Amino acid sequence: MGSSARLRPYMNDNGPLILDGGLATELEAQGFKLQGDPLWSARLLHTDPQAIREAHYRFLLSGADVITTATYQASISGFIKHLDVSSERARELLMSGVHLAKESVDRFVSDTRPAGPRRPLVAGSVGPYGAFLLDGSEYTGDYAAEMSVEGFKVWHRPQIECLAAAGVDLVAFETIPSLKEAQALLELLREFPNTNAWLSFSCRDGQRISDGGAFKDAVQIVNRSTQLVAVGVNCCSPELLEPLLASAGSLRTDASWVVYPNSGEDWDSEHGWRTSEKASASIPALSHTWMKQGAALIGTFLFKFLLFL
Numbered sequence: 161m162g163s164s165a166r167l168r169p170y171m172n173d174n175g176p177l178i179l180d181g182g183l184a185t186e187l188e189a190q191g192f193k194l195q196g197d198p199l200w201s202a203r204l205l206h207t208d209p210q211a212i213r214e215a216h217y218r219f220l221l222s223g224a225d226v227i228t229t230a231t232y233q234a235s236i237s238g239f240i241k242h243l244d245v246s247s248e249r250a251r252e253l254l255m256s257g258v259h260l261a262k263e264s265v266d267r268f269v270s271d272t273r274p275a276g277p278r279r280p281l282v283a284g285s286v287g288p289y290g291a292f293l294l295d296g297s298e299y300t301g302d303y304a305a306e307m308s309v310e311g312f313k314v315w316h317r318p319q320i321e322c323l324a325a326a327g328v329d330l331v332a333f334e335t336i337p338s339l340k341e342a343q344a345l346l347e348l349l350r351e352f353p354n355t356n357a358w359l360s361f362s363c364r365d366g367q368r369i370s371d372g373g374a375f376k377d378a379v380q381i382v383n384r385s386t387q388l389v390a391v392g393v394n395c396c397s398p399e400l401l402e403p404l405l406a407s408a409g410s411l412r413t414d415a416s417w418v419v420y421p422n423s424g425e426d427w428d429s430e431h432g433w434r435t436s437e438k439a440s441a442s443i444p445a446l447s448h449t450w451m452k453q454g455a456a457l458i459g460t461f462l463f464k465f466l467l468f469l
Contacts, residue, residue: 167415176458177281183216192204199234202231229257233291236251256326289303291335320351324352342381345359363393392457394459405453418455
């Protein structure tokens with residue numbers, strides 16, 4: 161039920177691994193103003209790393225099995241431009257995202273002494289090129305037509321180098337809107353043969369990823385990577401996940417599904433996240449459905465709803 165051969169070393173039973181919640185959402189709940197910031201949560205790697213440690217720790221105390229680094233919107237170019245730091249300092253900041261998460265895991269293990277040998281995992285977040293553009297295009301993939309596969313690889317390589325060098329457990333390629341960018345990331349991943357990853361797409365409906373390509377075609381292609389432990393969907397309405405997974409269910413091979421939707425909001429490029437007029441179905445009930453479809457990593461912005469699993 162959901163655990164693949166590739167993912168099994170990370171698991172301690174037949175249940176799913178619970179991903180942490182939205183880091184920016186948690187930080188904003190603590191009073192930080194991140195909406196509209198070109199670096200989003202990654203700015204705090206520079207200005208308030210302790211706030212990130214504490215947010216990670218709260219997720220661990222709440223039952224998270226996987227902590228995701230504050231590096232989704234982080235890049236060497238972005239840090240240099242928006243923080244006026246050197247290239248060397250920018251790399252240190254990227255690596256610090258992994259170090260802060262590991263420190264939180266160490267503290268959690270020391271404080272709670274959890275049963276069993278498995279420690280919570282640290283996943284290094286890598287957002288799409290569109291996140292750097294600050295125009296919401298990670299939800300459309302429009303920029304992909306102007307980029308080559310090699311161009312994508314040049315852009316993403318420094319981020320992956322830093323995460324791998326810092327000793328991340330897994331890389332999380334998140335909110336990828338186009339097949340071209342996904343192909344580039346998987347080619348790039350081969351340059352780091354000791355690094356495993358999951359790859360999750362942003363999707364426009366129950367059949368298609370954000371650039372309009374069929375989700376089943378995307379799954380068929382990315383399944384060829386032996387370094388992927390999971391493929392799936394993030395940051396879309398929970399109601400889209402069941403039809404998306406069903407559309408490609410027969411194509412999933414050794415990789416598990418990874419799913420972590422939002423709580424039903426819609427993205428507005430001018431105002432950010434807006435609550436959807438359509439009420440989302442029950443997250444707990446849907447999560448059981450995703451598990452039956454093969455999901456072995458599950459998360460949501462509404463993290464508290466997953467504690468039943």
